[in-house]
Amino acid sequence: MPDSRTIIAHQFDDPVQQHESSMLGMWVFLATEIMFFGGLFAGYTVYRVVHPAAFEAASHHLNLVLGALNTGVLLTSSLTMALAVRSAQTGKQRNTVAFLITTMLLGAAFLSIKGLEYYQKYTDHLVPGTSFSFPGPHSHGAEMFFYLYFAMTGLHAIHMIAGIGVVGVIAIQAAQGRFTPAYYTPLEVTGLYWHFVDIIWIFLFPLLYLIGSRV
């Protein structure tokens, strides 16, 4: 039931139309994001097929522990985000804010671990460019792998940073009592975005960290 705090924008006739439009709009946007990352996935697919051994060798230089840990961090953040939405659905404002803040912290943790990994790569001379060094026959293929590694995880990180920003804004709005069980669409839509960024990482992790076998 809409209550006095449900704002219906003037172009809409009723709250259901508004809600459905916002949800569809976010899903269409996520489809565009699939295609945006898709270009990088295409490049990855091409070069992995062309340089399979080099990609495998290079992948083994990635820190599997940090990568797996980061995956766990992001999955947890998806849980907290889902619980934040659920708290808004059940009218528990304080829980909503708490879960949103936890989501942000987990996101920040992810970025910190990523930053640590990037730093490790830098000191290992695995950043493509003039200081890149990968002894052995797979030098070109490995440089290609690392270029894709940085491009894909970098683009993902940019999306995370934006996501943390948006979650922060939503958390402030939640704390101000903007959301009710009848109206929490901005939060729901932010949740969709956050889960999507998690899904991108769900694919990046095996494609980058788990090539071949580490035996």
Add this chain to the structure above:
Amino acid sequence: MTSHIAPVKLYLTVFIALLVLLAVTVAASYVPLGRFNVVIGLMIAITKTFLVMLFFMHVSYSGRLVWVYVGVGFFWLAILLALTMADFLTRWWPPFLGR
């Protein structure tokens, strides 16, 4: 709004499943399966994606239109990958004169 409020237990169960799948995918990378490693890895990733989409993103209680656009996004990525690889995978079929 006809929003379905899922019980907390459902979210926690899905979360545990996701962590289990994470452990499985890491463990599988220690088993030398040659070409199969990537298949297993992708299948697990796809399963995790389904779990996140169906339960965290509420696709299982969204209308048909949402399902269509989810499908459309992935399908279009598949078009990009398939037709691009159609070139790269067939570059050397069969040996042409001079190659």
Add this chain to the structure above:
Amino acid sequence: MNTEPTPLLPREHYLSGQYGVKSWLLTTDHKRIALLYLVSVTLFFFLGGIYAALIRLELLTPYGRFVSDENYNKLFTMHGLVMIFFFLIPSIPAVLGNFFLPLMIGARDLAFPKINLASWYIYVLGGIFTVTAAVTGGVDTGWTFYTPYSSTYSNSAVITMAMGVFITGFSSIFTGLNFIVTTHKMRAPGLTWFRLPLFVWALYGTSLIMVLGTPVLAITLALVGLERIFHVGIFNPAMGGDPLLFQHLFWFYSHPAVYIMILPSMGVVSEVIACFSRKKIFGYKFVAFSSLAIAVLGFLVWGHHMFVSGQSVYAGMVFSILSFAVAIPSAIKVFNWTATLHKGAVIYQTPMLYSLGFIGLFTIGGLTGLFLATLGVDVHVHDTYFVIAHFHYIMVGGAVMGYMSGLHYWWPKITGRLYPESWGRLAALIIFIGFNLTFFPQFVLGYLGMPRRYHTYPPEFQVLNVMSSAGASILGVGYLLPLIYLIWSLRYGPVAGPNPWRATGLEWQTSSPPPTDNFLETPMVADEPYNYEDMDSA
């Protein structure tokens, strides 16, 4: 003929009541945003036209007198970039689509009015980057940015320009997103999908392409930029990169992009042909579904731009067959328009002249597309003027004429005034003649072997080039005329009234210009679309 009293302008409408710069720059009214776009795309059209004029001037002589090789490269590159990204792609969707989609479905506005305004600002920002690139040396890579020239060797403003296109791409994406959600969620009661005007179906197909294709262009240009800055990248041959990967990613968007440019025009033609034949469109469902088919099939054919690039022969064959398939839905539309004209009560007013011209010229362009889709023939004509003629027949003879048709058809609704009909017809005729004189010789030139993107050519090609340049000057005059008389009509044109063409469609059921909220009451729809026969016999 109209025996009703001379109509008056409505007292209040979307242009009245709120004046001043802020009411325009901060508007969320889709109609005002459409006009913001109208002004911007018109400016870019004439900028692109200036580049075209310089190109045709240079090509008057075989030995290249006015500009250097490098500067000529910049001319055709900037002509292409400006015309494609800043005129053709936004033109009908952002001007006519923005204005009329809500009206045609009986809504007060689009689903996301603020995103709509943001789209315009993003477009303008991209435009600023483009103009900056133009004045800081231009770009000489061709609008296609092929690597490794664009990513490594070119010394021109590639990054600035790539950023301009990247940014503008988001304008396109947000417009498409807005249209998709609006069409699904905001139709008036009784307006089922098969009662929608075909223009809406065309916009929907266009929006699908905008939303699914443009992101790939964005990431691809970003990668080119990264490679230029950091000297490493996936297109870099020194790292084992394949220049063909760039081409695949680039054309994955840029081929569907041509359908972004033509589909909306096809939608306009459906509306205009029905109205000025006083008949409903023959085979409505076929035309509606063909818009979707073009949108989908258009994504499967991009490799036909790469037949001689080093792509595998097998991929080439697959793309060739698929390219034949994509011609089918377009052909279906042409058959259906023709069948609509058959035994119709045809009225030859300006919008109809442009739409009739579209049908003929688009057919020529489309058929020559089949020549190009044929692998073997393409080996001969790839990168020649044959290709240039082909796409200009579609883009100018097709898309631009469709835009002009729609602009004239809906001008009374947008402004409340009629343009001067005789000048309209004269301009249409001049454009038609100028266009054919410009581009038909180019088919011959291409077939005889004149390559594109060269400003020097064997002297035996001069006659055809001079004909083409002469045609271009006529075409230029033709385009200047509407600029003048349409602006003139804003003040001096006769008041149009709500439905000067006696057309069907919800947009004609409200005043001209419409009120800010489009309708005084939400319309209810019970009629089938294009019920001209009922209307005329009533």
